[in-house]
Amino acid sequence: MADDFEFLTVERAGRLATVTIDNPPVNVISMALFGELLQLANMLKYDDTLTVVVFRSANPDFFLAHFDVAAILERSTTGNAQRDAQLKPYHMLCEQFRTMNKIIIGQIEGRIGGGGSELAANFDMRFGVRGKTRVNQMEVPLGIIPGGTGTQRLPRLLGRGRAMELILSGDDMDAETAERWGYLNRIFEAAEITPFVDNLARRIASFSPHAVHVAKESMNNVERPWHEGLIEEAYLFEGLLRTDESQRNMRKFLEIGGQTPEGEQRIDALNAELGDP
Template identity: 55%
Template sequence: MAEDFQSIQFESKRGIAVATISHPPINLITLSLFRELAALAQAVEEDSEIRVLILKSALPDFFLAHFDVEAILQFDTKGPAERSKFNAFHALCERFRTMDVVTIAQVEGRVGGGGSELISAFDMRFGVMGQTIINQMEVPIGILPGGGGTQRLPRLMGTGRALEVILGGIDLDAATAERWGYLNRALSRDEIGPYVATLAGRIASFPSEAVQLAKRAVHRAEDPLAEGLIEEDFLFQRLLRTEDAQQSMRRFLDQGGQTPEGERRIAELSLEVATTKS
């Protein structure tokens, strides 16, 4: 399975799998990368030797960007929005959250939108002072976080702070993200690699069943998450059907979204999108 990856470098040794995303220029979650992330989850689940998964980025400035807005604009919006079951992105996030393998995100660079939602489902997140930046840019472009952000962020940082991030479209720096509970720790660039590797090694050395059941027990504290995810998807689908959302997403792309320059200033860009009417 791992040899089929085009945008993910995968290696596994002594119970620790390291998946490094390399999808320049910004690690945008295109449909192809989404499929590879799903294949990654499957590969990890099927390998009984893997105890810990570390997700990293090969790009110095970007960890994992949002879902491809161009692809979102192609979503089927015929007919009314309906409450149903998990969408495909929810299912992927839940797969990482509930797998017996411990999942760790080593966040060096920007993470935003769906990228942030994906790692919010991971067991732990570690960032770099002065380098890690978190952003949810959906509301400024007319939609809402539809990959679990409205449900997971309040659980990580509290309702008020989650609303500040989601409604404000602000950049959240590593020090604040650590203080608010999004990041486990904000470390220096030299510290993060050795720290995460040491922690992963400790966990991988412990009795596997004890680790698996302890993780399962801790995540039971988040119940009932499923109902909230279904409601989030319904509201996302409603917004996606509005003319304002379609126009805002198109302006986002036209004004530099999904380019390295635009993504580096995404908080400012999203405000420009929201205040510029075509």
Template identity: 50%
Template sequence: MSRGKPLHLHIVDGVATVVIDNPPVNLFDRLLYPAMMRVAEEVAADDDVRVVVLRSLNPDFFIAHFDVTLIQMLPTDAPRAEELNSFHAMCEAFRTMPKATIAVIEGRVGGGGSELALSCDMRFAALGQAVFNQPEVALGILPGGSGTVRLARLAGRSRALEAILGCDDIDAATAAEWGWVNRALPPDELWPFVDRLARRIASFPPHAVAAAKAAVLRAEKEVVADLLAEGDAFNATLGHPRTVAALAAFMDRGGQTPEGERRLGELAGELG
């Protein structure tokens, strides 16, 4: 069965809405990953776009995580990085482009999906529905797509380590309390709030929006150096026998299926 486009881009009144549509769980796979890289370049270069909003067509999943089968294919002897890998570069594009970037999270988000959302300027989640998880350590790796760098800055060291080492589900209310998201809103209020905010920002002088964002970003020190170190640490885990076994066990136990992903926190706890 052929699959359609994993992303749909709509631009209205300066707001680019990127709709993620990669069923069944919106994996960052061979379709979605390059498509997201392309759309990041496209909206960054479009002077008519002033705000970028990421949301999912599937209310149950924003982006589950990076495709584990692709992780299993990564080389285990990669040299020390001197420049950002393609995933880090994509996330940095959303963080640094001279326009506001917003992630709208209605359902589950984990791993690389969470890292993309963390790279956006703002995140808003559906109260009672959105669930966050960084499951990587349970799989023998670590959040290698900017998760260690972003969470430590946004949530603080202790909460970042609880999420990253615990590999458990974090509900939207807790995520908002921690700073993982800006706000957790009732589901029926989520999109109207974000839509109004995006249109409001898009109505302001774009040079002022870009200058203000750049000034705020200057307060974040050593981001690229920290991402490079994170990437090296991630690569160093890939060849460990327990990593190989945990990645295989994750797939065997239902990882990357809707049923398995809905119990991701529980599933992660079964891999030790």
């Protein structure tokens, strides 16, 4: 993958890519960084050699701040607001990460806020640091609202009441609360987060890319009515069942001790044996 960005560094290891954000001093989403994120999303979407993408920050104190307020002030305010039929570019960016057939993981070690928080809310997983990660939606105090999926994604992620508190208060949500409310999957001590995220990302990347992609596709159907989601789940299951890879892995599972008392007690280790080295 070409790495010709100014604010992003992309490193590859097999089916895993790590993206480091670096826009000093606080990783504000400038128009230039926004453009690079759009370019990156398009590159990742069409790269069939990748399964997992991890986002990190070069600055451990700031993961990704809000959109550049100075740039927002430059937007035209003449005439009445219009209701568009199409998604705005930032919505499209968030949707790309939410729906692309890659697993997107955010390693959020410091502050995240505004549009940065909205973008990360569309990732598949988010991990933070105990006593350090802080989330803030600062739009309402500025007289606007979260306009980058926040009023739609955060209620789905946290629940309506908790999203209301986060969005309307302008208060920080600390790491412990973010984990308890579901914004963060887990929190770690600072020295523990990178080894955990690295191991998790490599483990997922070792498994069947097609199975991983289809699992995400099926889980995204949670946005659809229950009955439709179940019908689609059954269809996707049957499709995977017909692949040579699934047949081979299920036979290997039985050969290495699956469905025996000893094997079932260490099923996580058996699962690891089914992945690529």
